[in-house]
Amino acid sequence: MEDKLLEIKHLKQYFNIGRPNQVKAVDDVSFDIYRGETLGLVGESGCGKSTTGRTIIRLYDATSGQVLFNGENVHGKKSNSELKKFNRKMQMIFQDPYASLNPRMTVADIIAEGIDIHGLAKGKKERMERVYELLETVGLNKEHANRYPHEFSGGQRQRIGIARALAVEPEFIIADEPISALDVSIQAQVVNLMKKLQREKGLTYLFIAHDLSMVKYISDRIGVMYFGKLVELAPADDLYKNAMHPYTKSLLSAIPLPDPESERTRRRILYDPASHHYGENEKVEMREIAPGHLVYCSENEFEQYKTQYKK
Numbered sequence: 001m002e003d004k005l006l007e008i009k010h011l012k013q014y015f016n017i018g019r020p021n022q023v024k025a026v027d028d029v030s031f032d033i034y035r036g037e038t039l040g041l042v043g044e045s046g047c048g049k050s051t052t053g054r055t056i057i058r059l060y061d062a063t064s065g066q067v068l069f070n071g072e073n074v075h076g077k078k079s080n081s082e083l084k085k086f087n088r089k090m091q092m093i094f095q096d097p098y099a100s101l102n103p104r105m106t107v108a109d110i111i112a113e114g115i116d117i118h119g120l121a122k123g124k125k126e127r128m129e130r131v132y133e134l135l136e137t138v139g140l141n142k143e144h145a146n147r148y149p150h151e152f153s154g155g156q157r158q159r160i161g162i163a164r165a166l167a168v169e170p171e172f173i174i175a176d177e178p179i180s181a182l183d184v185s186i187q188a189q190v191v192n193l194m195k196k197l198q199r200e201k202g203l204t205y206l207f208i209a210h211d212l213s214m215v216k217y218i219s220d221r222i223g224v225m226y227f228g229k230l231v232e233l234a235p236a237d238d239l240y241k242n243a244m245h246p247y248t249k250s251l252l253s254a255i256p257l258p259d260p261e262s263e264r265t266r267r268r269i270l271y272d273p274a275s276h277h278y279g280e281n282e283k284v285e286m287r288e289i290a291p292g293h294l295v296y297c298s299e300n301e302f303e304q305y306k307t308q309y310k311k
Helices: 049-056 080-089 107-117 123-137 142-146 154-166 184-201 212-218 236-241 246-253 260-265 299-308
Strands: 004-015 023-034 038-042 064-069 090-093 172-176 204-208 221-226 229-235 285-290 293-297
Touching (some): 004 049, 004 204, 023 049, 023 204, 023 229, 038 049, 038 212, 049 090, 049 172, 049 204, 080 090, 090 154, 107 123, 107 154, 123 142, 123 154, 154 184, 184 204, 204 212, 221 246, 229 236, 229 246, 229 285, 293 299
Parallel strands (some): 038 204, 090 172
Antiparallel strands (some): 004 023, 004 064, 221 229, 229 293, 285 293
């Protein structure tokens, strides 16, 4: 995968800057996303993963750093027409499918909003044809077009959110915990739908979640965040087999096992942040311990991780 669609370089998103309660929600994060892949971003609540997604798409203006999309800086000063063009290429699916849909708008108007803004349909007939086609694409039917969001189940509402994101034919979609508000059986349906759409339309995803088993199922590579920092980034299988950072090991040890006997004897690994004692002049950064497998560590830790890594 050589074709980089997105490059995030030293991205920072701070809140309450200059005050005693300053929050470093995203603190010097760098990674790339390749065209056609799904990058999973995981971590506990409050680690900064959703803020990272919202900053990438420019719902928040970055404190510093760069987001390059197809080589263009997203956070550079852009005219309204340039922003409009960019917004068409990058879309977002939100966590709460009910809160993200306008209760006063019909499903047809919700889905067609992007089509109207970008002038993608000539006349009402073509507009409705596109809405019907999008509804069918996400597993709903055209009879749903004139209903309102409150008339649907959670899973159906998330499908409407996906249809809305697809309406402007984007290249890249940020899915911000798109399944966390749904029942388990519906989660699988939504994730399978996203995988199907990716194959058919050549989409690229940033999939933000805290369900590690589901993230492994959908992702090509996985990044782990802790307190605003990216602490590990690796191909999905490699991360599960060869987790290096103690926080990643702690997260993986928390995944429930389907076998009751194994679950009873499972040993949880607790992460102690105080275990990392870095000197004042010690350089702590993302270092590559194996091809494509990066860990946030010091030079001494890097040598330890290299000896621990199982090829």
